[in-house]
Amino acid sequence: AQSVTQLGSHVSVSEGALVLLRCNYSSSVPPYLFWYVQYPNQGLQLLLKYTSAATLVKGINGFEAEFKKSETSFHLTKPSAHMSDAAEYFCAVITFTGNQFYFGTGTSLTVIP
Amino acid sequence: DVKVTQSSRYLVKRTGEKVFLECVQDMDHENMFWYRQDPGLGLRLIYFSYDVKMKEKGDIPEGYSVSREKKERFSLILESASTNQTSMYLCASSAPGTAYTWDTEAFFGQGTRLTVV
Numbered sequence: 001a002q003s004v005t006q007l008g009s010h011v012s013v014s015e016g017a018l019v020l021l022r023c024n025y026s027s028s029v030p031p032y033l034f035w036y037v038q039y040p041n042q043g044l045q046l047l048l049k050y051t052s053a054a055t056l057v058k059g060i061n062g063f064e065a066e067f068k069k070s071e072t073s074f075h076l077t078k079p080s081a082h083m084s085d086a087a088e089y090f091c092a093v094i095t096f097t098g099n100q101f102y103f104g105t106g107t108s109l110t111v112i113p
Numbered sequence: 114d115v116k117v118t119q120s121s122r123y124l125v126k127r128t129g130e131k132v133f134l135e136c137v138q139d140m141d142h143e144n145m146f147w148y149r150q151d152p153g154l155g156l157r158l159i160y161f162s163y164d165v166k167m168k169e170k171g172d173i174p175e176g177y178s179v180s181r182e183k184k185e186r187f188s189l190i191l192e193s194a195s196t197n198q199t200s201m202y203l204c205a206s207s208a209p210g211t212a213y214t215w216d217t218e219a220f221f222g223q224g225t226r227l228t229v230v
Contacts, residue, residue: 043203043221051216099144099163099209101219105155
């Protein structure tokens, strides 16, 4: 079965520092992968998605992620953290049927002024 | 703008009550989902539906049922609410992927924070 693992349930960075949130997937074939963001008391919003068109994917709010098949990873990065980036981030994978999404356990990002 | 709307943002119910959580999407999506979100556990799939009157159990269906009488509406039912069902409930919808492309995404509602006392 496909799944994703997010390393680190809490990450703290200083404002202006690099943001790196880790996601590893488990799949025998290249999957479709997603990063979602959730601000307090809200639903999830799509940040970006990998659909095999390009290994480096750019998303909203300056975030990007790189698909690395050799490392089975899809880590999310942002060069310079902003206070407004404080939120919960979820990595997700879609099943082979194309009908179900499975989410990681989430990483809570804190940005320190 | 695409929209998934959940009927309530906050609900407080008593143990043993029958609870209905409603979700409506305006994107004509075939797939609809109910997730439960708890700290440290991420999102866990309760049920999903890929067509009207069709449903499939997710990872944690016990204590829940669903109804999908119309394409745009997917209801989650707690037959007899218990305190361990206190949680955030998220509804989502998506167009189906196909054998040639899974270029789809899930759109989420704002969530319903349910407290069972």
